[in-house]
Amino acid sequence: DQQVKQNSPSLSVQEGRISILNCDYTNSMFDYFLWYKKYPAEGPTFLISISSIKDKNEDGRFTVFLNKSAKHLSLHIVPSQPGDSAVYFCAAISKEYGNKLVFGAGTILRVKS
Amino acid sequence: EAGVTQFPSHSVIEKGQTVTLRCDPISGHDNLYWYRRVMGKEIKFLLHFVKESKQDESGMPNNRFLAERTGGTYSTLKVQPAELEDSGVYFCASSSSGANVLTFGAGSRLTVL
Numbered sequence: 001d002q003q004v005k006q007n008s009p010s011l012s013v014q015e016g017r018i019s020i021l022n023c024d025y026t027n028s029m030f031d032y033f034l035w036y037k038k039y040p041a042e043g044p045t046f047l048i049s050i051s052s053i054k055d056k057n058e059d060g061r062f063t064v065f066l067n068k069s070a071k072h073l074s075l076h077i078v079p080s081q082p083g084d085s086a087v088y089f090c091a092a093i094s095k096e097y098g099n100k101l102v103f104g105a106g107t108i109l110r111v112k113s
Numbered sequence: 114e115a116g117v118t119q120f121p122s123h124s125v126i127e128k129g130q131t132v133t134l135r136c137d138p139i140s141g142h143d144n145l146y147w148y149r150r151v152m153g154k155e156i157k158f159l160l161h162f163v164k165e166s167k168q169d170e171s172g173m174p175n176n177r178f179l180a181e182r183t184g185g186t187y188s189t190l191k192v193q194p195a196e197l198e199d200s201g202v203y204f205c206a207s208s209s210s211g212a213n214v215l216t217f218g219a220g221s222r223l224t225v226l
Contacts, residue, residue: 002155032213043204043217089156093213098169100146101215103156
C-alpha cells in the first residue's frame with residue numbers, strides 16, 4: 001500500500017520554462033513533507049521541505065505548495081535549467097511513524113536546452 | 114564535513130551467498146537509517162538506529178537481513194543467504210537528533226545472480 005504517490009514517471013520541459021512535479025499522499029497523519037533530488041549513481045539530496053501548517057515554501061527557483069484538503073503537494077522549478085535534470089522524490093514524515101521518511105517512486109525530470 | 118559513506122558501491126553475488134554492506138554516517142549523527150530501492154520503485158524504509166539501538170526495524174524484509182551498529186558509529190547490513198529479489202540499491206542515511214532532513218549516502222548496488 002503506497003502512501004506517497006508520484007503518478008508521473010517522467011516529465012520533459014524546455015530550458016527556461018516551469019517544471020511542475022506532483023505528489024499525492026493518503027495518510028492524513030503526515031505532518032512534514034520533503035523533496036529530494038537524485039542524480040545517477042548518487043544518493044538523494046535534500047532540496048526543499050514544508051510543514052503541514054504551511055501551504056507554501058520558497059527557496060530560490062524552487063517552491064513547494066501543499067494542499068492539505070486534497071492531500072497533494074507540488075514542486076515548482078522556475079526557470080528550469082539543464083542541471084535540474086534528475087529524479088525527484090517526494091517524501092513524507094509522520095510522528096506516528098517515528099519520523100521515518102516515506103517516499104514516492106520518483107519522477108524523472110528532463111530539461112532540454 | 115564528510116558525508117555519509119557507503120561501501121561497496123556495487124556488489125555482484127550469486128544466489129545463496131552472503132554480502133555485507135557498510136555505512137559510515139556523518140560524525141555525531143545519532144540517527145542512522147537503511148533504505149532500499151528496487152527496480153526503479155519507491156525508496157523503502159528498512160530500519161532505524163538511534164546510536165547503537167534499533168529504534169524501528171519494521172521494514173526489514175525477513176530474517177535473512179541483519180543490521181548492526183556496534184558502538185553507535187558505523188553500521189553493517191548483512192544479507193545471508195541472498196536471494197534474487199534482494200537485488201537493488203541500498204541507501205544509508207543519517208541525521209542529528211530531532212532533525213527531519215536525512216543526509217543520504219551514494220548507495221550500494223546489490224546484484225544477485
